[in-house]
Amino acid sequence: MQLAVLGATGGTGTLVVEQALAEGHSVTAVVRRDWTGPRHRRLRVAVADALDPGSLPPALAGTDVVLSALGSAQARRPTRVYSAGATAILTAMREVGIRRLVAVTALPIAPAAGQDLLHRRLVHPLLHRFFGGAYEDMRRMEAVLLDSDSDWTVFRPPYLRNGPATGTWRFAVDAPLPRAWTLRRADLAAAMLAATRDDRLVRRSVNLAA
Template sequence: MKLTVFGATGGVGQEIVRQALTAGHQVTAVVRDPARLTVTGAGLDVFRADLADAEALRPAVTGRDAVLSGLGARSRKHAGDATRLTRAVLGAMEAEGVRRLLAISAAPIGPVPEGDAALDRVARGIVSRIYKDVYADLRAMEAGIARSATDWTVVRPPKLLNRPVSGMYRVAVGGTPPRARSLGRADVAHAMLAMVGDATTVKQGVGLAY
């Protein structure tokens, strides 16, 4: 497949690029600073662009089978980036007629799972208050994606860890796995690549967790 990856220098983004290349896909990695992309390999095209400029992004998505986005706020002070930058990605995709989009959000944006223990609910509430601006940004991002003409999937992992890919995690299409506490960045990437051709995830939020 021909894939475009936004947020390609982030923890999940680099894993998406690495695993996609290993699987033999052609990958366009869209970055602000190519020096921050440590992944190399045959089939990789590094595309430098202003991520907020939809017109500048059009050549990066034209003719692609799918776009995978790891865009988001790097910290609380960057809240708003996910909505702003994803808006540009959607504009480029719609201008070029590219349909398939997979984007990263976060578990607290999804529905509260039935059967969660009281401690899990309390912890979720505390985290949501601390990162309320970031989560407000992600909710706005998701709303913009849902209004788009794309065949979208929003992936909602819990706390992210640096662990090797295992392929062993729970998936809840349209929901959140109970006791969703953590997941490795490599497994988020693994899940997103597996969902590219999965019609059951189209126009769905998908919860992930170990």
């Protein structure tokens, strides 16, 4: 497949690029500035900013699936990067004829029915005090996806950690995921790539954890 990865310079996005190349895909790394990651004959680098909608169509053209791990570096501040980014990505996808998008928000924005009691009552209210600005915009982003006619999947991980892939993760669609404390970025990247081949996850928000 020909994949485009947004947020390709980030912790998760870099791993999506690396794993996609290892799986034999051709990849477009969509970056705002320089690409300092690995070079590869199946890797193309395209410069685009998700907040500059006009820059996206040339970067995404010719792609089968878009994977987005973009996010705000300052999660404590109000942001529009998730919702405005999703709007711009979906518009560009429509323009160049792409239907499939795999993207990321976060577990604390799962509806109450998708959270276990401990997270709903204690953990997530605490996290919202610190990261509420990002979470608010992630909610707007999920509303943008729901409103679209594209074939999206959104993953909601808990706290992301670095380290090698374990190759295992648990997920729950529209249901609570007990003991959802952390997830390795390498496993999130693998789950995102696996979702590109899993039609059961189309138009689903997926709670995901180690």
